[in-house]
Amino acid sequence: MSEFADFIRVSLVELMALFAGVGIVAWLLPQERRLPIVLGGGVAVGHALSIFVLMALLRLLPIGIAVPVVFLLALPPAAFAILSLRRRPYVWGISFGWTVLALSLLTLISVGAVVDLAASVWNGSTHENLVVRMAMAAHAAESPWPVMDPYSPDHQRLYRHAAQVWTAAIMRISGAGLYSASVVTVLASVLAIAGGLFAAVARLRSYLAGFLGASLFLTATPANFLGVWKTPFGSLSTSKAYGLATVKRELAQGYVLGHGLALAPGNDFTLMVGLGAGSGAVFLASTLVDPTTRRRTGILVAAMALAAAAAAAEQILPVAVATLFAVAAGLAVWRLWSEALSFAVLGLIASVLVVVPEGTYAALAFGSEIGQRAGFAFTPEYFLRLPTEYLFFAGSESNFFAVPPETFRIWLFESIAIKEIGWIYVALASLVILSRRRYSASILAFAVAPAVALLIPGLVSDRLYEINIARFTVLGISLGGLAAGVAAAELLGKRKAGLARVGAGVLAGGLIVFAGATWMLAVPLWPAKFSEQPYPHLNEDLEATDYLRSLDYGRRALILPGPTNKEEVNSDGWEGMHRFVISFGATAIPMGLDRWGAAHLYQPYYLPAYNSLDEAAMVQLRIDTIYVAPYLLTDDQERMLENAVVEGRAKLLFESSAGNRQIYEYQSR
Amino acid sequence: MNTSPARFHALALVGVWFLSVLSWATALLLPLDWPVSSMPARSALIAIGPVSEFVVPGQSFGTPEAVSAIDVLIRVGGPFGASTPVGMAVYEDVERTSLVARSAAEPVSVPAGLAVVRFDLDTPIDGNRRFYLELEIPPDNPWPIFVGGTRDDPQRAGDRLFLERRPGWSDQDLAYQFFRRQTGVERFIHTASVRPEMAWTIVLSLVAVLGMSAGLSLLALRNHGWITITGSAVALPGLALLALLVWLFL
Numbered sequence: 001m002s003e004f005a006d007f008i009r010v011s012l013v014e015l016m017a018l019f020a021g022v023g024i025v026a027w028l029l030p031q032e033r034r035l036p037i038v039l040g041g042g043v044a045v046g047h048a049l050s051i052f053v054l055m056a057l058l059r060l061l062p063i064g065i066a067v068p069v070v071f072l073l074a075l076p077p078a079a080f081a082i083l084s085l086r087r088r089p090y091v092w093g094i095s096f097g098w099t100v101l102a103l104s105l106l107t108l109i110s111v112g113a114v115v116d117l118a119a120s121v122w123n124g125s126t127h128e129n130l131v132v133r134m135a136m137a138a139h140a141a142e143s144p145w146p147v148m149d150p151y152s153p154d155h156q157r158l159y160r161h162a163a164q165v166w167t168a169a170i171m172r173i174s175g176a177g178l179y180s181a182s183v184v185t186v187l188a189s190v191l192a193i194a195g196g197l198f199a200a201v202a203r204l205r206s207y208l209a210g211f212l213g214a215s216l217f218l219t220a221t222p223a224n225f226l227g228v229w230k231t232p233f234g235s236l237s238t239s240k241a242y243g244l245a246t247v248k249r250e251l252a253q254g255y256v257l258g259h260g261l262a263l264a265p266g267n268d269f270t271l272m273v274g275l276g277a278g279s280g281a282v283f284l285a286s287t288l289v290d291p292t293t294r295r296r297t298g299i300l301v302a303a304m305a306l307a308a309a310a311a312a313a314e315q316i317l318p319v320a321v322a323t324l325f326a327v328a329a330g331l332a333v334w335r336l337w338s339e340a341l342s343f344a345v346l347g348l349i350a351s352v353l354v355v356v357p358e359g360t361y362a363a364l365a366f367g368s369e370i371g372q373r374a375g376f377a378f379t380p381e382y383f384l385r386l387p388t389e390y391l392f393f394a395g396s397e398s399n400f401f402a403v404p405p406e407t408f409r410i411w412l413f414e415s416i417a418i419k420e421i422g423w424i425y426v427a428l429a430s431l432v433i434l435s436r437r438r439y440s441a442s443i444l445a446f447a448v449a450p451a452v453a454l455l456i457p458g459l460v461s462d463r464l465y466e467i468n469i470a471r472f473t474v475l476g477i478s479l480g481g482l483a484a485g486v487a488a489a490e491l492l493g494k495r496k497a498g499l500a501r502v503g504a505g506v507l508a509g510g511l512i513v514f515a516g517a518t519w520m521l522a523v524p525l526w527p528a529k530f531s532e533q534p535y536p537h538l539n540e541d542l543e544a545t546d547y548l549r550s551l552d553y554g555r556r557a558l559i560l561p562g563p564t565n566k567e568e569v570n571s572d573g574w575e576g577m578h579r580f581v582i583s584f585g586a587t588a589i590p591m592g593l594d595r596w597g598a599a600h601l602y603q604p605y606y607l608p609a610y611n612s613l614d615e616a617a618m619v620q621l622r623i624d625t626i627y628v629a630p631y632l633l634t635d636d637q638e639r640m641l642e643n644a645v646v647e648g649r650a651k652l653l654f655e656s657s658a659g660n661r662q663i664y665e666y667q668s669r
Numbered sequence: 670m671n672t673s674p675a676r677f678h679a680l681a682l683v684g685v686w687f688l689s690v691l692s693w694a695t696a697l698l699l700p701l702d703w704p705v706s707s708m709p710a711r712s713a714l715i716a717i718g719p720v721s722e723f724v725v726p727g728q729s730f731g732t733p734e735a736v737s738a739i740d741v742l743i744r745v746g747g748p749f750g751a752s753t754p755v756g757m758a759v760y761e762d763v764e765r766t767s768l769v770a771r772s773a774a775e776p777v778s779v780p781a782g783l784a785v786v787r788f789d790l791d792t793p794i795d796g797n798r799r800f801y802l803e804l805e806i807p808p809d810n811p812w813p814i815f816v817g818g819t820r821d822d823p824q825r826a827g828d829r830l831f832l833e834r835r836p837g838w839s840d841q842d843l844a845y846q847f848f849r850r851q852t853g854v855e856r857f858i859h860t861a862s863v864r865p866e867m868a869w870t871i872v873l874s875l876v877a878v879l880g881m882s883a884g885l886s887l888l889a890l891r892n893h894g895w896i897t898i899t900g901s902a903v904a905l906p907g908l909a910l911l912a913l914l915v916w917l918f919l
Contacts, residue, residue, distance in 0.1 A: 100884035101888065108874065241918065524913050
């Protein structure tokens with residue numbers, strides 16, 4: 001019951017932020033009377049602006065003041081939204097059938113997002129990425145600003161803070177727990193993406209284009225369904241159902257889904273938050289060609305939204321700015337100087353504002369002495385090549401559709417690339433042809449964005465983690481979905497007869513199927529994500545982490561037994577308790593996880609601390625807590641802990657209800 | 670033969686509702702074999718044997734829930750296509766004091782070697798209890814027979830392989846998988862009781878899919894009555910569910 005109340009409280013808080021955006025949009029677009037556009041664009045703008053204002057205020061105010069100020073600032077526009085909805089003659093304008101279809105699909109997508117997140121949190125189908133994101137949110141909900149890296153507590157984790165800080169903000173205001181706040185953040189992001197993109201495309205083109213574009217953006221994946229019937233389940237069971245359930249992670253990530261937003265909530269929900277904010281920017285950008293809007297303010301608000309998006313997921317900014325400049329150039333060619341200037345100025349202001357929030361771009365611009373910055377290299381030798389790792393799985397054992405082993409980049413037109421994302425190329429070509437035939441340049445922007453996202457990994461490399469450049473490809477696939485949706489709507493909207501009409505219908509249907517069928521076919525796999533429970537003492541872990549959170553913030557724990565490096569952190573070993581300590585317990589584990597977290601400074605101390613409770617190492621790492629699973633200890637570990645207790649260095653503080661978890665306070669002699 | 674529009678609509682209406690009822694009834698009420706335990710990975714398999722009427726392979730085991738069929742891996746050493754009848758007997762315990770269930774199958778020699786063989790039990794055995802099974806090789810069997818085993822499988826901790834009715838190596842087990850014959854409704858009720866999150870996922874997904882189907886039906890059949898539209902809205906997910914179950918289980 002308390003968890004249900006948690007969800008209600010945190011949802012209401014989130015809704016207020018979203019609704020503030022509706023008020024802002026109602027003010028920016030005084031002539032707009034289409035309710036779906038005001039509501040859709042509004043939630044995306046509210047989502048984005050709340051994050052930007054919070055991150056900007058954190059430069060000036062302590063977090064304990066900045067968070068309530070954000071929600072106080074949201075009150076007037078939220079009130080204006082209610083007033084406008086009562087007084088202005090808004091019209092829904094969408095038939096009942098389309099409304100039911102669209103809202104049901106949105107519900108299904110939302111269910112999928114929550115299932116992916118929930119299965120990752122509770123059923124161990126997670127990657128350490130999600131644990132780090134949730135841990136950052138949990139720590140930001142307790143700590144002063146700036147929040148430190150939970151695995152390197154003397155250093156900042158200088159990348160994409162914004163989504164985690166926003167999750168922490170709604171935790172602080174609503175008093176909700178980490179899980180409910182994370183779920184609501186993800187759901188709000190889905191709503192913002194769907195609403196913002198729908199409203200933007202509908203304003204520029206049609207409701208149908210808005211519906212298909214937003215739907216396919218959210219569901220686009222590589223077309224792995226083409227090979228699913230050959231999927232090597234690797235199981236001797238006669239039951240396909242069992243095969244699906246046991247290889248669910250491989251199926252979900254590789255054979256069936258490849259990569260798309262479907263997997264983002266359970267892996268890196270910050271991408272969802274960033275895209276939600278980005279959708280707000282896209283919507284506002286779509287209003288810049290409308291002379292009835294408050295354009296100057298709109299540009300500023302759009303730039304803030306884009307900066308928020310980049311602070312949550314840095315890969316969005318280069319793609320968005322390049323697209324804005326391309327649109328500006330196109331408008332200049334058509335001698336629409338005022339509109340061209342608007343788009344160019346928007347790109348410039350966003351590029352400046354992006355350094356306001358703490359995170360990747362601020363660290364790149366200003367440097368940092370307490371955190372590892374991102375590093376990028378210009379590598380044109382990879383031109384027209386895509387990163388492969390985790391992205392392209394053949395779904396069959398065919399050599400023709402296989403990525404050669406140890407190959408990190410493939411040509412854009414490699415056979416497997418054509419099979420998996422060939423539909424994006426077809427969508428882009430369709431948009432180019434349609435724009436020329438109809439003299440409708442506005443649809444070209446939907447082709448430019450995915451093209452830029454797919455081309456960037458051919459020019460730039462990530463020097464910290466090479467694989468991270470693949471984020472652009474993931475974004476390119478979703479943007480490809482948007483392009484496919486817009487192209488399909490344009491084709492279906494053609495009023496032609498005979499063969500041309502049939503051809504257009506087949507092409508449109510093909511684009512929809514190739515972009516979205518893999519996602520749709522993965523829906524029956526969702527329950528299987530919950531089929532395993534690798535945490536046999538989950539309830540006791542939650543009891544223990546509740547206790548940890550009741551102590552003063554700032555504790556540093558040694559996990560006994562537990563992981564000592566990144567690879568082990570990424571496993572389900574030791575009943576996964578390290579995951580709960582660092583996230584739900586808001587307690588640091590000073591092992592130095594990876595290159596972002598100064599592992600080289602922590603590892604030399606954490607290992608002796610772990611192996612022998614070495615006093616010097618424990619002091620150096622300032623470890624004051626030992627989190628123990630007594631029945632998992634080896635004889636040596638048991639003796640080591642007993643000695644520490646006898647010597648007065650360790651004192652039992654807490655034992656869980658069935659005795660499977662213990663928390664010791666550690667004090668050096 | 671001319672068919673009037675009214676007659677066509679009536680036929681369409683009956684057809685749509687017939688499909689709805691048939692698909693949902695089949696999906697929900699048709700008994701299917703649901704896997705209730707795991708099969709070892711191919712890489713974890715070992716061949717045990719040859720076994721015979723004297724070297725009887727047996728296995729003690731616990732049931733996670735009621736079991737109506739058991740798969741084991743058997744290799745018939747004759748030419749491809751050769752077969753031999755094999756029986757399975759399930760007892761209360763390793764002393765074989767009380768026979769609980771019986772089954773028979775006829776494994777065939779295949780190029781892959783070990784083949785999955787299904788033994789449908791004549792009486793389902795209870796869940797959360799311990800039993801002992803034996804494979805019965807006929808005395809006149811002309812071929813060498815091997816059975817699939819596995820080693821150090823944590824999911825079979827506490828179970829034990831027996832050969833010649835004596836305990837075998839403590840870390841080795843027969844490779845087996847349990848199935849339970851249940852209808853979709855029965856399986857859903859069971860799932861909801863042990864894994865409510867799976868049940869919620871199924872319910873919410875179905876509701877959303879029914880909504881999408883309703884939207885599509887409203888758009889496609891807007892000139893038809895509510896009964897036709899409702900029938901179509903229910904039929905589409907029912908047919909999709911049926912197709913999924915056919916692919917998964919048949």
